[in-house]
Structure formats: structure tokens, C-alpha cells
Amino acid sequence: MKFTEEHEWLRPEDDNIVVVGITAHAAEQLGDVVFVELPDVGRTVSKDDEVVVIESVKAASDILAPLDGEIVEVNDAIVDNPSKVNDDPEGDAWFFKIQVESLSALDEYMDEAAYKDFIA
């Protein structure tokens, strides 16, 4: 598992697919999530494209694509029930899966220990 400075977690799976969500720290800071908009499956994205809109009772935030690739699956359950993002941000409430050319693209990101230092 890797972490971005934008408080996303990235979990590699088979076939160069990476699952993306937001960290518990991010969910806690955002507050109660009331709206999530996910990208279309099949969309090709570049790193730093705005791919997800997430709104809490406090504010709207964007989630940027952490990698170049293609969106291959999205988690519609969090669109139907946005509070899942607060309940289980690093588990059931993943946002999307992105297929990348090479998992080496993850290398630039922090490991868990580095992320913990980052948010400390």
C-alpha cells in the first residue's frame, strides 16, 4: 500500500490494477461525506486530472488521479451511501480502480510509515 500527499491510498492488485481511496485521516478531516461523484468506467486519465468530487457537510473537494491509466471499475456503493466513506475509508469505501502501464509508477509515493510521519 502506498500513500499520496493528497491523502489517497493506493493498493496494487493483479493485472497492473491499482485500487484508490482516501485515508482515514482524510475522511476524519473532511467530516461527514454527503456526496460522491465518480468517473466513468473506461475513461483514460492523466495524473492530476480531477477524477472524483467529494462533498462533506463542510466543503467540496476534488480527488486527483494519482497515476496515468484507465478507470476500470468504480465503487457505486459510496455514491448511493456516501457515509460509507466515513465508516470504512480504507476498506469497503474504495473509490475507483485504475489500470496502469507499470506498477513502478507507484514507487514515487510514500509507504505507510512515511505517510504517518507526513500527517503527524
Next chain:
Amino acid sequence: MATGEDDRFKHLETRDMCGCGLPHGHDGHHHAPQQEAAEPDQEPDAPKRTPLHALHRELGAKMIDFAGYEMPVQYPMGVLQEHLHTRSKAGLFDVSHMGQVVLRGRGADVAQALERLVPADIAALKDGRQRYAVFTNDEGGIEDDLMVANRGDHLFLVVNAARKVEDLALLRAGLEPDVTVKEITNRALLALQGPAAADVLAALAPAIAEMRFMDVATVEIAGAECWVSRSGYTGEDGFEISVPAAAAESLARRLLDHDDVAPIGLGARDSLRLEAGLCLYGHDIDAGTSPVEAALSWSVGKARRANGARAGGFPGADRILRELAEGAPRMRVGLEPEGRAPMREGVALFAAEDGGVAVGRVTSGGFGPTVGAPIAMGLVPAAMTAPGTLLYGEVRGKRLPVRVARLPFTEPGFKR
């Protein structure tokens, strides 16, 4: 994702839930000479603290700089649960940042004097009663909204925190020397709101059970002389309690000791007032918005209207009386987005899904926890105010359907 310490509350910091409309920053306005409220160990430029500051910290509040005060935006319960708790039980709010002002006549009739500045009927306000009013300007816009209480030998006003300086200047310029204008700085202001509020407060002060909505009374609570009104900013039954600063923390602790009472921050205060259809100064109303446009015509007394006993005589009367007779070109309405996406302040409203220019805009918007859906208020052309009227709000470049709705969004719980 933007969750850094500096910007995680950008939304709330840039809003003015007590009613300002001025930028919140180091703009001088927030550092006006009111240092008597500041604790002695504070830097002179730091945001002021209320008498409940230590208690907020102890309760785990997230604090923000709001209208020049360090205020709790939420407690560990979170905005959503705080909101729902207030609607089902009772919430305790620290609103000590708001301005408390006493007006006393010096030979002159203080009520008639205040009518020079507000279109409300103050002369008819009975001893022990409170009324909503707005300060108007010469153009018929609103300088602030306020509560006016007749406390027998004087009037007691509660004004928005960030308009305190402007309001005091306006009061002094408009009323002195007929009236003395005294800002009360040695009292905190607490609000206890929600269906359980009356039972909770009556346990400490049985006399409050006799009060009706918009009554005011002097009541001893836990040994302190409190100035109590049965009113608030949530749409629920409840009380606002002006308490001597030295007694504020112990009173707050007594109230919080009750199982039904939770501390509530500015975040939930904003969503509660939005569901209740109540205006926020600097957002839904401002110096360019008239009381008629703001759907606040009810606050203009009959006696102050054309053919009334004391018609006109307040700033901007020409425009306001004309709009009362002919209607205003635009009006504040409730708005219900059809989808799940909140439409926040500033969202442009269109009459069609494609083309055309904006016909209005959202003035306040967000998620309504009790409604369970996004809700908003906005200004729209007079021809588009019928409930059910379909409009489109432009959110992130997409026009999304939104319907005009009746206000309030939630049933009021007032004890009339």
C-alpha cells in the same frame, strides 16, 4: 485532496454564520478596539476568546477564527450528528461573539427613536417581548439583521458578531443624544435549542416554562441573573441566555450535565438555520438586498407601511414601501436540488438546461441533515418564485435541475 490544516475549513471560515459579509482575515475590522473581551495572555492581534474558550478546548472542539473570534466549528460528535441531536434533543451553542447592546432613552422614547433605523414596529413591542428587525440603508438594502427585546425600561438588542462595529456606529449616529447606546461586554450569550431545551432549562429555572415564543424575561439560573429569550436560530423551540461572563462556564457545565444536551458548533448552527429558512447576513441578505426581496416583508410593521400610523421614517423607505406595493423584481426562495449534489453559495441559476444568461444565484446552500438531501436558498426573478418552478444550477460546469421550494424545509418547533 484538500485536507490540510490551513484549508480544511475554508468553506466555514469564509462563511459568516453569524452574519458578516466582510472578508474574514486580518482586515482590521476584526481587530477593532474590543480588547476587553480578550484574555490577558493573548497577543493583541489574536482572535478574541469567549468566556467558554477553555470549556470548548476541554470538550475537544475544532476551533476556527470566525468574525474575529476563536469559535468552535464542531465537536467530536461531528456536524451531522450535532445537527440531528439538536433537532431530536437539545444543543448548547456559544454565541458570545454576537453583539449585545442596551438602548436607554434620555427623556426621549427609545422605541420611537429606534424606528428611525429599522422598519419594524418597535413602538408596539410590549414589555417582555422580542421582535426580529433589520437595519436598512438609504438605498433600502439591509445593513444587518437583529433581535430587539423590550425589557421594560430599556431595549436589548442582539446583533451579528461581524457587524458589531458597524451597528454600534449606526446606532450612535442615528440615536444619540436622545438615546444612550451601551455595548454589553461583560456577558456571554448561550443558546439552548431543541425539543428538550425547555425541560432542561426548567429544571434549573422553573419560571422559563411559562415563557412563550419570543418572550423575554430576567431569570435567575444557577445563581446568576440571566436575560432569557425564548427564541433562536435553529427553527426549534429554545432559548438564548445572556449570562454574566463569570458565571457562563458553570452554567454551560450545568446544562451539559443533562443527558439530552450536547455542545454544538458553528457548522451545525449553519445547517440548522438553513433548514429553518433563516437568513445569514452577508450571504442571503446584504447592503444591496431589500427586506422585500429577502422575503422579510413580515418584519415591516403595519404601522410603518403606507397609510400606517407611522408610515415610512426609516432609511430606504421609498424603495421598501414601493416594493411592498408593487412587488420586488427578485425574491429569496427555497431551492431543492433534484440530484444529490449540493448547490453551494454562488451557484448560478438558469431558466433552461442550455443557453441563456443566469437568472439568479444561490445565496446559501449545502446538505440538510434532517431533510436528508441538499437544500439551498437563492435569489430568483419574481416570475420564478412559485414552488415547483424548475431551474438549473450550474455545478462544476454542468447544469443540474433544482426546484423552487417552500420555506422552511423543516417544521418549526416553536411554543407559541
